[in-house]
Amino acid sequence: MAAKVLHAIYNDDDLVLQAVKQIKEKNYHILEVFSPFPIHGLDKAMGLAPTRLAITSFLYGLTGLTVAILMMNFMMIEDWPQNIGGKPSFTFYDNMPTFIPIMFELTVFFGAHLMVITFYMRSKIWPFKEAENPDVRTTDDHFLIEVEVANHSEEALVKFLNETGASEVKLID
Amino acid sequence: MSSHYEAPIREPLVTGEKSYHDVTLDVVAPVEGKANKSWWLVFSIALVAFLWGLGCIIYTVSTGIGSWGLNKTIGWAWDITNFVWWVGIGHAGTLISAVLLLFRQKWRMAVNRSAEAMTIFAVVQAGLFPIIHMGRPWLAYWVLPIPNQFGSLWVNFNSPLLWDVFAISTYLSVSLVFWWTGLLPDFAMIRDRATKPFQKKIYSILSFGWSGRAKDWQRFEEVSLVLAGLATPLVLSVHTIVSFDFATSLVPGWHSTIFPPYFVAGAIFSGFAMVQTLLIIMRKVINLENYITILHIEYMNKVIILTGGIVTVAYVTEYFIGWYSGISYENYTYLSFGAATGAYAWAFWALITCNFIVPLTLWVKKLRRNIFWTFIVALVINIGMWFERFDIIVLCLSKGRTPSSWAMFSPTFIDIGTFVGTIGFFFVLFLLYARTFPVIAQAEVKSILKSSGDKYKRLREEHGDDHHVGEVEQFPASGGPSVNTEKNKSEEDLDSFGSNKENDDEIENALLDTEEKRIAAERLIDKVGEFDPKTQSEDNLEKINGLGPVTIQQLHELGVFTYNQVSKMTLVEYNDLDLIIETFSASVAKEKDFAGQAQKLKNN
Numbered sequence: 001m002a003a004k005v006l007h008a009i010y011n012d013d014d015l016v017l018q019a020v021k022q023i024k025e026k027n028y029h030i031l032e033v034f035s036p037f038p039i040h041g042l043d044k045a046m047g048l049a050p051t052r053l054a055i056t057s058f059l060y061g062l063t064g065l066t067v068a069i070l071m072m073n074f075m076m077i078e079d080w081p082q083n084i085g086g087k088p089s090f091t092f093y094d095n096m097p098t099f100i101p102i103m104f105e106l107t108v109f110f111g112a113h114l115m116v117i118t119f120y121m122r123s124k125i126w127p128f129k130e131a132e133n134p135d136v137r138t139t140d141d142h143f144l145i146e147v148e149v150a151n152h153s154e155e156a157l158v159k160f161l162n163e164t165g166a167s168e169v170k171l172i173d
Numbered sequence: 174m175s176s177h178y179e180a181p182i183r184e185p186l187v188t189g190e191k192s193y194h195d196v197t198l199d200v201v202a203p204v205e206g207k208a209n210k211s212w213w214l215v216f217s218i219a220l221v222a223f224l225w226g227l228g229c230i231i232y233t234v235s236t237g238i239g240s241w242g243l244n245k246t247i248g249w250a251w252d253i254t255n256f257v258w259w260v261g262i263g264h265a266g267t268l269i270s271a272v273l274l275l276f277r278q279k280w281r282m283a284v285n286r287s288a289e290a291m292t293i294f295a296v297v298q299a300g301l302f303p304i305i306h307m308g309r310p311w312l313a314y315w316v317l318p319i320p321n322q323f324g325s326l327w328v329n330f331n332s333p334l335l336w337d338v339f340a341i342s343t344y345l346s347v348s349l350v351f352w353w354t355g356l357l358p359d360f361a362m363i364r365d366r367a368t369k370p371f372q373k374k375i376y377s378i379l380s381f382g383w384s385g386r387a388k389d390w391q392r393f394e395e396v397s398l399v400l401a402g403l404a405t406p407l408v409l410s411v412h413t414i415v416s417f418d419f420a421t422s423l424v425p426g427w428h429s430t431i432f433p434p435y436f437v438a439g440a441i442f443s444g445f446a447m448v449q450t451l452l453i454i455m456r457k458v459i460n461l462e463n464y465i466t467i468l469h470i471e472y473m474n475k476v477i478i479l480t481g482g483i484v485t486v487a488y489v490t491e492y493f494i495g496w497y498s499g500i501s502y503e504n505y506t507y508l509s510f511g512a513a514t515g516a517y518a519w520a521f522w523a524l525i526t527c528n529f530i531v532p533l534t535l536w537v538k539k540l541r542r543n544i545f546w547t548f549i550v551a552l553v554i555n556i557g558m559w560f561e562r563f564d565i566i567v568l569c570l571s572k573g574r575t576p577s578s579w580a581m582f583s584p585t586f587i588d589i590g591t592f593v594g595t596i597g598f599f600f601v602l603f604l605l606y607a608r609t610f611p612v613i614a615q616a617e618v619k620s621i622l623k624s625s626g627d628k629y630k631r632l633r634e635e636h637g638d639d640h641h642v643g644e645v646e647q648f649p650a651s652g653g654p655s656v657n658t659e660k661n662k663s664e665e666d667l668d669s670f671g672s673n674k675e676n677d678d679e680i681e682n683a684l685l686d687t688e689e690k691r692i693a694a695e696r697l698i699d700k701v702g703e704f705d706p707k708t709q710s711e712d713n714l715e716k717i718n719g720l721g722p723v724t725i726q727q728l729h730e731l732g733v734f735t736y737n738q739v740s741k742m743t744l745v746e747y748n749d750l751d752l753i754i755e756t757f758s759a760s761v762a763k764e765k766d767f768a769g770q771a772q773k774l775k776n777n
Contacts, residue, residue, distance in 0.1 A: 013623075014623075032386055032387065033386065033387040034384060034385050034386060034387075035385055035387070035390065036193070036358070036362065036385060036616060036619060037358070037390075037615075037616040037617070037619040037620045038390040038391075038393065038394050038616070038620055039387075039390070039620075040620075042387050042390070043387055043388070043390075043391040046387055048387060048388055048391055050391075051388075051391055051392045051395045053392055053395050053396055053399065054395055054398075054399050057399050057403070071318065072330050075318060075327040075328075075330070076327075076329075076330050076331075079325070079327065080326075080327060082329075084329050084331055085331065087331050095331070098330065098331045099330060101333075101336040101339070101340065101410070101414050101417070102330060102335075102336060102339050104406075104410055105336070105339040105340055105343045105407075105410065105414075106339070106343075108343060108347065108403050108406065108407050108410075109339075109343045109346070109347065111399075111403055112347045112350065112351075112400055112403045112404075112407075113346065113347070113350065115396065115399060115400075116350045116354060116396065116400070119354070119392055119393075119396045120381070122392065123386075123388070123389045123392055123393075124382075125357065125381040125382050125383055125389075126381055126382070127378050127379075127381055128378060128382075129381055129382025130377070130382050131361065131364065131365070131377060131380065131382045131383065131384050132382065132384040133361075133365070133384040133385055136365035136366070137365075138365075138385055139358065139361045139362040139364075139365045139383075139385055140193070140194060140197045140362055140365065140366065141192070141193035141194040141197060141619075
């Protein structure tokens with residue numbers, strides 16, 4: 001996108017939240033907000049859709065459970081139905097109590113790891129990824145709202161952003 | 174605006190009037206600074222202990238398990254005792270980061286990072302023992318259900334030792350990603366501050382390119398919450414499965430259904446004791462007293478009281494059931510010539526003293542808010558919980574069902590050396606961590622600063638709950654665009670903080686009690702220039718060799734704040750100061766050349 005954007009920098013989280021609401025009210029388009037820590041209610045104010053990561057985790061957990069059941073059923077009941085210490089290896093159900101710990105662990109294992117990997121992929125973060133925050137202070141104590149200029153008047157927009165409490169407003173071509 | 178209301182009854186969790194930037198500076202200080210002498214000293218000791226332990230492990234593996242003090246009756250002793258001990262220590266970390274997150278406990282934020290690090294390093298130590306206590310550790314990979322050339326010979330999923338493999342590896346790996354994901358914003362902060370290219374490179378790799386977008390934070394919080402939800406049952410299951418090693422056996426004293434919850438409670442008990450041990454030292458060594466406050470220590474002590482109580486109830490239950498069951502073997506283990514009166518009575522009473530009697534002192538508020546006493550109790554609990562595992566394992570094995578196989582256990586120096594080695598390894602890892610990782614989850618601490626920081630609590634107390642620091646006028650602002658700019662706001666802040674500018678009259682009352690002194694002071698200020706807090710910032714005069722804090726305090730009262738002012742002084746000013754300030758000596762000032770020193774500091 002070669003469109004012009006404005007970077008408004010704030011130094012207070014309450015201010016950012018208020019500014020986001022005001023910018024939305026004026027129907028300017030917020031491209032991104034960078035902050036050093038999570039601001040409660042920011043995603044709602046910006047109108048971000050809720051994340052579905054928890055749902056993926058649930059599905060991954062079910063996958064793990066299935067893997068555990070299939071694995072142990074095959075190895076202990078179908079492939080080598082041995083008598084080990086008198087444990088009944090006739091059906092999966094007969095010997096199920098001793099399978100529960102591993103069924104549980106694999107459910108958690110799959111649910112946790114695959115969800116984290118999904119998070120990394122969706123948010124595009126991985127070991128050699130270059131950081132994309134436009135101002136280094138946004139990981140310390142500053143907050144940055146990126147607003148698209150589009151067909152609005154630049155001057156009016158800058159003035160407006162200043163009035164919402166921005167400590168700096170920069171034009172980025 | 175969102176409200177940061179918190180009941181005034183709650184004590185502040187962050188003291189020292191910190192701002193967001195202060196939090197950053199305090200967290201990066203140990204990472205950006207250099208290690209001091211005491212760090213190197215402790216690190217060297219830990220490294221030597223680790224290398225010694227490594228030697229013991231290599232010796233064991235190459236010579237045989239016979240080099241340990243085990244015998245045919247007692248096949249598990251220090252190895253599994255240490256294993257369970259280390260796993261138990263690890264549990265506090267997950268409890269702090271996961272369970273306390275589910276309960277929305279804000280005090281966890283300052284301690285979770287280090288507690289999780291402790292978990293990971295402790296589980297690494299624990300993970301060594303299942304390998305090295307094997308007779309043939311090079312075949313350890315056979316515990317994994319990997320298709321193979323033996324007709325695909327599988328493992329036996331009935332054994333708790335196999336469950337251990339799954340439990341410990343899941344626990345370690347999930348704790349690791351939980352910890353690492355939480356570290357990303359903090360690594361990003363260090364990355365963005367780093368000035369040296371090498372440091373910048375390292376931290377940009379570690380931070381995975383974290384940028385802190387709104388959507389990233391939304392996902393981050395959801396991931397943290399779900400991981401906490403998964404880690405909580407995980408932490409309960411892991412020590413439960415470890416307890417199954419004993420509880421599913423037929424050994425009297427081991428076969429017991431109380432073990433799973435009792436082991437978990439014991440794990441949290443010992444884990445919190447270790448967190449206390451580490452944090453009490455850490456907060457002092459790297460100046461984190463404002464984040465890990467006495468309140469944090471008290472809260473952790475309360476968890477220790479609770480879990481210690483649960484453990485004690487479990488001891489009593491075991492005894493009661495030993496008698497109530499009417500089984501002579503059980504009765505024997507616990508009552509007849511067993512725990513309390515047999516050959517290992519010393520170990521049993523060490524356990525009772527360390528885990529029950531000493532922690533009782535924490536019911537006294539004065540003692541549980543006493544850092545020194547907390548440290549002692551934490552150490553005692555660590556020892557006591559080691560004895561608990563030793564008692565369960567060795568004591569029950571030593572007198573089994575057949576009297577002809579009764580035996581005693583005594584460790585060899587290899588047993589001891591291996592244990593010492595793991596302690597050394599643990600501290601090597603922890604010390605390296607403390608110098609390279611952000612030890613406080615700064616992103617989380619910043620998010621509670623406004624609700625639980627002492628500055629904001631004080632402001633709410635003074636101005637009511639709706640007060641906001643740096644509040645801007647709603648759009649459109651009446652004073653025009655500049656009304657909300659930095660300068661205006663900081664003035665506003667100053668007002669709300671209550672002015673601490675010196676009053677001229679006060680100075681006269683305090684120091685300038687004679688006309689002579691007053692003239693001298695005026696002459697001084699004429700020469701060195703006035704200090705204007707609006708445009709100038711004050712320098713750290715303590716850097717001038719020969720100036721003590723008391724003298725500096727009085728210089729401040731006179732209006733001397735900067736190197737620039739001091740650098741303009743001559744013998745006349747030294748003599749004037751000698752006259753006004755009692756602790757100031759003109760001859761010392763001349764000898765040490767205050768002005769010259771200040772000139773240098775000014776140019777730096």
